[in-house]
Amino acid sequence: MCYNICIHIKKVINYYKMNIQSIISNLQKFWNKQGCTILQSYDVENGAGTFNPATFLFILGDITPWNVAYVEKSRRPSDGRYGMNPQRLQSYYQFQVIMKPVPSNIQLIYINSLKYIGCNSEENDIKFIEDNWESPTLGAYGIGWEVWLNGTEITQFTYFQHICGIHLSPVPIEITYGIERIAMHLQHKSNIYDLQWSDNISYKNLYLECEKQWSQYNFERSNVKMLKQHFDDWEQEAYRLLSNNLSIPAYDAVVKCSHLFNLLDARKAISIAERTDYILRVKAIAKLVAENYINNI
Amino acid sequence: MCKDNKSLLEIGTENLPVSCIDLMLRQMQHFLVNNIQNYGIRYNSFHLYATARKIVLILYSIQYIHKTQSILTLMGKIYTDIINKLSFSTKMVWNESQFVFPRPIRNIVALYNNNVVKFKIANVKSSRYSELNIDTKYKLKIASPEDYISHFRKHRIIIDHTKRYKVLKYLLKNLVSKIGGILINDTKLINELIYLVDYPFPILCSFNEKYLKLPHQIITTCIRKQKCFVISNKKNSLSNLFICVVNNNLHRNHNQDTIRSDYERVIDSLLCDAQSFYTSDIQDKVVIHSVKLKNITYHHKLGSIYDKLNRIQTIANFLNKEFFHTQLSSSLLTRAINLSKTDILSKIVFEYPELQGIIGSIYAYKLGENSDVANSIEQHYWPLANSDKLPISTIAIVIALSDRIDTLVTSFFVGLGASGSKDPYGLRRVCIGFLKIIKKYLLDSNLDYIIKKTFDLISSYINYNNKIAYNVAYEKIIEFFQHRLSTMLVKEGYNLKAINSVMNNSTKTIGEISVIYRKLQALIVFSKNIKHFEYTLLTFKRINNVLKQADKKNINIPEILNQSIFVDGIEQMLYKQIKSFTLNIKDYNNFFDYLIKLSLIINDFFKKIIIMDQDKARQANRLSLLKKAQYIFTTIIDLSFYL
Numbered sequence: 001m002c003y004n005i006c007i008h009i010k011k012v013i014n015y016y017k018m019n020i021q022s023i024i025s026n027l028q029k030f031w032n033k034q035g036c037t038i039l040q041s042y043d044v045e046n047g048a049g050t051f052n053p054a055t056f057l058f059i060l061g062d063i064t065p066w067n068v069a070y071v072e073k074s075r076r077p078s079d080g081r082y083g084m085n086p087q088r089l090q091s092y093y094q095f096q097v098i099m100k101p102v103p104s105n106i107q108l109i110y111i112n113s114l115k116y117i118g119c120n121s122e123e124n125d126i127k128f129i130e131d132n133w134e135s136p137t138l139g140a141y142g143i144g145w146e147v148w149l150n151g152t153e154i155t156q157f158t159y160f161q162h163i164c165g166i167h168l169s170p171v172p173i174e175i176t177y178g179i180e181r182i183a184m185h186l187q188h189k190s191n192i193y194d195l196q197w198s199d200n201i202s203y204k205n206l207y208l209e210c211e212k213q214w215s216q217y218n219f220e221r222s223n224v225k226m227l228k229q230h231f232d233d234w235e236q237e238a239y240r241l242l243s244n245n246l247s248i249p250a251y252d253a254v255v256k257c258s259h260l261f262n263l264l265d266a267r268k269a270i271s272i273a274e275r276t277d278y279i280l281r282v283k284a285i286a287k288l289v290a291e292n293y294i295n296n297i
Numbered sequence: 298m299c300k301d302n303k304s305l306l307e308i309g310t311e312n313l314p315v316s317c318i319d320l321m322l323r324q325m326q327h328f329l330v331n332n333i334q335n336y337g338i339r340y341n342s343f344h345l346y347a348t349a350r351k352i353v354l355i356l357y358s359i360q361y362i363h364k365t366q367s368i369l370t371l372m373g374k375i376y377t378d379i380i381n382k383l384s385f386s387t388k389m390v391w392n393e394s395q396f397v398f399p400r401p402i403r404n405i406v407a408l409y410n411n412n413v414v415k416f417k418i419a420n421v422k423s424s425r426y427s428e429l430n431i432d433t434k435y436k437l438k439i440a441s442p443e444d445y446i447s448h449f450r451k452h453r454i455i456i457d458h459t460k461r462y463k464v465l466k467y468l469l470k471n472l473v474s475k476i477g478g479i480l481i482n483d484t485k486l487i488n489e490l491i492y493l494v495d496y497p498f499p500i501l502c503s504f505n506e507k508y509l510k511l512p513h514q515i516i517t518t519c520i521r522k523q524k525c526f527v528i529s530n531k532k533n534s535l536s537n538l539f540i541c542v543v544n545n546n547l548h549r550n551h552n553q554d555t556i557r558s559d560y561e562r563v564i565d566s567l568l569c570d571a572q573s574f575y576t577s578d579i580q581d582k583v584v585i586h587s588v589k590l591k592n593i594t595y596h597h598k599l600g601s602i603y604d605k606l607n608r609i610q611t612i613a614n615f616l617n618k619e620f621f622h623t624q625l626s627s628s629l630l631t632r633a634i635n636l637s638k639t640d641i642l643s644k645i646v647f648e649y650p651e652l653q654g655i656i657g658s659i660y661a662y663k664l665g666e667n668s669d670v671a672n673s674i675e676q677h678y679w680p681l682a683n684s685d686k687l688p689i690s691t692i693a694i695v696i697a698l699s700d701r702i703d704t705l706v707t708s709f710f711v712g713l714g715a716s717g718s719k720d721p722y723g724l725r726r727v728c729i730g731f732l733k734i735i736k737k738y739l740l741d742s743n744l745d746y747i748i749k750k751t752f753d754l755i756s757s758y759i760n761y762n763n764k765i766a767y768n769v770a771y772e773k774i775i776e777f778f779q780h781r782l783s784t785m786l787v788k789e790g791y792n793l794k795a796i797n798s799v800m801n802n803s804t805k806t807i808g809e810i811s812v813i814y815r816k817l818q819a820l821i822v823f824s825k826n827i828k829h830f831e832y833t834l835l836t837f838k839r840i841n842n843v844l845k846q847a848d849k850k851n852i853n854i855p856e857i858l859n860q861s862i863f864v865d866g867i868e869q870m871l872y873k874q875i876k877s878f879t880l881n882i883k884d885y886n887n888f889f890d891y892l893i894k895l896s897l898i899i900n901d902f903f904k905k906i907i908i909m910d911q912d913k914a915r916q917a918n919r920l921s922l923l924k925k926a927q928y929i930f931t932t933i934i935d936l937s938f939y940l
Contacts, residue, residue: 084573087566102391104403107311111432121432123552124559125543127493128349128431129524130314132387143389143400145312150559151523151541159391159401171391190562271592 018186019196020093020203023117023179024071027095030116031069034109036097039070044252045259048074049096049176050135057251059100059172060163060294066100066172071179075259077266080215083208086191090214091207093179100172102159110157110175114149118186125150128157138258139164139283142174154181164287166294224269231260231278238285247292254286302359302410305442306376308352309404309428315492317385317399318347318458324383325354336375337363346446346456349492350431353456354379355442359409372409373416373423380418394420404428411441429454430495453545454495465490465497469526469540472499478528478536481517486524490542493524498545502557506537508568511575512659518649519567525560539564574644583643584660584674587635590642598711599759602638605703610634611754612699616747620739625691633670633692636661637677637700654678669693680730687737694738701731702751709774710759728781732810736785740811748774748807775805782807786817795820797938816934819885824939829893834939836896837930840923841940843908847920854920862915867902868922874898875925880933888933899926 018026028038042052049072050056058066072094080090103109107128111121119126128145133156135141144158156176160168180203183195193204238253261278264270270278313321322345329343341358361368383398391401396419407414407423416423426436429452437452439445446456455461465487473480490497502525508516513535517527526540541560578584590603599605613634617625640646640657657674669690676693677700679686688697704727708714713722735744752771779802786796799816800807807813824830847854863869874895882888908923910916930936 085566085570088570101393104392104401105434107431108434123555125541125556126432128312129493130312130316143387150556151525151563152559159389161389169390169395170393171389184562185559188558190565271594 018118018183019198020179020183021198023183023186024093024095026117027113027177028069030113031097034067034099034103035065036067036069036099039068041070041072042255044255045075046072046255047076047258047262048072048135049094050138050140050174051255051258052096053248053251055096055098055174056138056140056163057248057290057293059098059160059168060166060290061297064100064170066098069095069097072096075262077214077218077262080211080218080266082215083193083211086193087181087184089180089192089207089211090218091210095177095179097175098172099175101170102173106173106175110147110155117182119149119182124185131156133158138286149182149185152181152185154178154185164283164290166290218263218266220267222263222267224264224267227260227264227267227269231257231264234260235281235285238289242285242288242292245292245296247289247296250285250292251289254282254289257282257285301357302361303442304356304359304372304410304414305406305408305439305445306354306379306414307404307406307427307445308380308402309406310350310352310398310402311400312349312431313347313352313400313492314387315489317387318349318352318492320385321352321383321399322347325352325379328379328382329354329356332378333375336371337361337365338371338375344457347458347492348454348456348461348495350428351456353445355445369409369412369414372407372414376407376414376423377416377418392420396420406439408439408442458491461491461494461497462487465499465542468497468499472501472540473528476501476528476538478530478538479533480540481527481529483521483526486521486526490524494542494544496545497542499526499540499542500553500557500560501538501540502560502564503538504561504564504568508572509535509537511568511572512656514652514655514659515571515575515645515649516568518652519571520564522567522649523560523563525564570648571645574648578643578645578656578660579663582664584636584639584657585664586642587639590638593641596707596711596713599707602641604758605700606634606638608703608707608755608758609637609696609699611758612703612751613695615750615754616695616698619750620742621691621695625695629667629670630692630695632667633673634696634699636666636670637674637696640674680733682726685733687734694734697734698731698739699751701727701734702748703755705731705777706748706752706755706774707759709770709777710755714773714777724777725781725784728778729785732778732782732785736810740814741809743809744778744807745775748778772805775807776802778807782810782813786813791817791821794938795824798935801932801935816885819889820934822886823889829889833889833892833896834936836899837927837936838940839903840899840927840930843923844920844927852920853917854924855917856921858921858925859914859918862912862918864915865905867898867905868919871898871902871922871926875922875929878929882933885934892929895926895929899923 032038039054046052049070052070052072054068054070058068073091074094075091077090079088081088099106111126114121114126125148127148129148131144131146133142133144140160140163142158142160144156146153147155147157154177156174158174160172160174162168180192180195184190184192187195189195193202193208195203197203197206234253234256238250238257241250241253261282264278265275325345333340339360339362340356343357344355346353361371385399388397388399390397396402398419402419402421404427405418405421405423406425406427407416408425413425414423425439427439429435429437437448439448449456455464469480516535520527520539523541528536528538528540530536541556543556587603587606590606591601593602595602595605610631613630614627617623617627617630636657640653640660643656643660645656646653654675654677658671661671661674662668669692672690673688673693673696676688676690677696679688679693679697688694705724708722708724714724735742749771752774756767779800783793783796783800787793795817798820799813858872860869860872863872878891906919908916908919910919
């Protein structure tokens with residue numbers, strides 16, 4: 001009896017504590033204690049925390065140690081489901097950690113971060129499953145795992161090896177949490193829109209209408225002609241900026257191209273052959289940007 | 298001193314990929330069997346164990362033979378070499394040591410009896426402390442090698458992977474029999490899970506029964522994707538139960554509910570998605586729209602998948618006419634070919650590519666297609682990797698053959714062939730599949746003819762008009778087939794010498810597979826009669842030697858014999874025996890009888906006659922006889938491979 005009440009109280013406390021905004025603030029607090037500087041989300045639309053210059057450009061740079069953490073709004077136009085799927089979104093939040101060099105007990109630190117937000121490894125099934133990450137448009141690759149919490153992938157855990165063919169030394173680690181998925185576990189919710197962002201505001205309040213409208217835009221209404229034109233324009237702009245050794249603004253142009261490609265892809269506006277071609281175009285500029293950045297800092 | 302010396306090495310890593318672990322154990326075993334004696338030590342036995350985070354080696358009864366340095370120094374060197382010699386395809390660096398391994402090495406335990414074997418690798422120093430769990434700082438002190446396993450057992454970690462396998466199998470069986478179900482066996486999943494948990498603990502979960510209306514292959518695929526086991530009920534239909542496997546630690550019994558409901562939530566979401574894909578595919582009648590395949594590139598030099606279907610159609614018509622006596626109605630065949638790849642367009646296959654073919658058949662049935670047509674969509678992909686199931690209906694057989702030979706021939710046309718260890722387009726498997734079907738259904742047909750004919754049919758599609766490149770590509774593909782056929786025969790248990798003898802690879806022809814098998818069987822029977830076999834080989838060797846000598850002396854050996862200068866009756870006899878030789882052989886056992894007779898005569902011939910006669914004409918005549926005999930030893934079945 002007493003035991004049951006304890007569990008109940010614990011659940012109430014968890015629920016009360018772990019709305020999405022407290023998951024974020026607790027992760028920030030935790031990683032700050034590990035020596036990470038807390039940064040902010042980037043202001044150019046992108047597909048993952050990796051695209052934030054704090055990862056892509058700065059791990060190429062010579063600031064060592066480079067330990068940072070930040071939230072990134074990540075856009076995946078093809079993953080939209082008009083708000084109908086209980087788990088899939090065209091835009092969601094990642095919590096990203098970069099540490100360079102990598103502490104030798106990094107897995108334990110990560111496990112402790114989960115404990116810190118209420119996912120105790122002794123009470124849950126946590127598995128590290130081989131997953132070697134690759135971003136075709138960035139020409140980046142790394143070795144690592146996806147981390148499963150009771151069957152759901154909640155984190156991508158990657159030792160970066162190359163960015164645009166550039167060998168990284170020291171090797172950085174990238175830890176990317178899927179915030180909503182962790183929240184679903186902590187809040188015992190089977191539908192993403194039932195999550196609480198704060199005690200007063202739910203995910204549904206914030207994003208259900210967004211998902212509906214963006215899905216419509218991504219799949220049906222985006223202006224293909226304009227997107228293709230923008231892609232060409234930003235590609236050209238990137239080359240022009242590079243010829244002036246402005247690698248950082250040129251990098252923004254690459255991120256824009258990458259997102260424009262994703263939009264075209266979601267709209268099924270490019271054939272398979274063209275698709276490869278677009279990917280290679282983004283990859284080519286990204287490589288030049290990375291090289292230019294290294295040579296000029 | 299009669300002490301039983303033991304040593305222990307534990308490579309403590311971050312979680313290793315399952316595929317790496319098997320490879321690592323095999324390489325270490327190889328090292329122990331083949332290399333360790335070079336260090337001047339011997340051992341009686343060894344054990345290799347693995348968990349996701351530990352590779353463990355224990356050596357028993359070590360004897361140190363050449364005492365040139367202290368045993369601890371030597372063991373350190375051996376351990377360093379063992380680790381350094383491991384090699385992998387996926388690898389990484391993680392710290393300034395730039396050491397390369399599949400995942401970071403974080404801890405090393407190395408003991409010789411009670412002593413620490415000191416060495417350093419990848420900036421990690423060996424010690425007697427082992428990591429207990431991924432989620433604790435606490436380290437386990439290992440006093441000596443014999444304590445190792447039992448120490449971990451106390452903490453609910455089974456170090457021995459074979460034992461984890463048995464435990465998991467036992468627990469699964471128990472759990473399933475308790476609920477009166479049947480576990481759908483999945484050895485691959487068991488083998489994976491034993492490296493994802495240290496002490497397996499299965500939990501029974503369920504999903505909403507409404508999803509049982511979905512094709513069972515879809516449900517199974519969704520559940521296996523989450524590394525869970527599927528259960529059927531006694532009537533052999535799928536149940537709405539499944540099993541996830543987690544780590545059995547001390548707290549587990551209290552918290553099954555959270556884990557179960559989380560797993561159930563994931564499966565529910567996958568099934569929900571799958572159901573909406575399925576419904577939408579059925580509504581769109583996706584499987585009958587083969588024209589849409591024009592938009593899907595097969596290869597930029599070879600056009601779209603739709604183009605491939607056209608080529609398949611041409612080849613299939615040829616095979617149907619020449620090998621199946623046009624027993625297939627051309628309208629059914631065409632329909633089946635048109636539908637064979639359309640499920641690529643479906644949402645289910647986009648999400649679960651492994652369902653390609655299976656789902657096509659299901660959709661075709663649903664839409665009321667002829668059952669042979671519907672079946673052929675799935676069956677034309679058979680045999681799948683690691684399966685011996687071959688296509689059954691004639692339609693499926695014809696499409697399976699046409700699809701594969703198109704893939705092979707076109708790949709060689711545009712230069713995508715496999716070489717060395719690389720086979721990015723999986724052509725080897727495609728070819729083996731082709732040969733297996735031929736073996737089952739077209740054993741007696743001439744493979745060269747099939748290849749040549751499809752080669753010509755296809756070349757008209759891809760505008761291939763360079764004659765030289767055409768010949769090069771044709772030779773390459775024949776060679777490729779020969780190699781695959783050899784591999785297949787080796788896998789069937791035939792010995793390589795015998796295979797090489799019957800295949801006549803140098804001729805760039807293959808002929809009928811049935812002939813190859815008949816030759817092989819006769820050769821094997823013959824080679825088991827050791828007395829006759831060796832006698833024949835000896836004779837063959839003598840002929841070769843004599844002819845080699847003649848060659849050295851630049852003696853010209855005429856093609857045509859002159860019977861009028863035969864001196865001895867044995868010459869006439871040999872001549873008669875050679876003349877009675879025919880290439881047209883039905884029973885190869887008779888051929889070997891012939892060969893023994895020939896050998897007897899030749900030996901007699903050697904006894905009674907001096908080959909290198911003073912008379913140049915006679916000499917040439919006798920050499921010519923031997924040359925003709927040599928030809929007999931090498932053309933039908935080339936016995937040179939046994940010399």
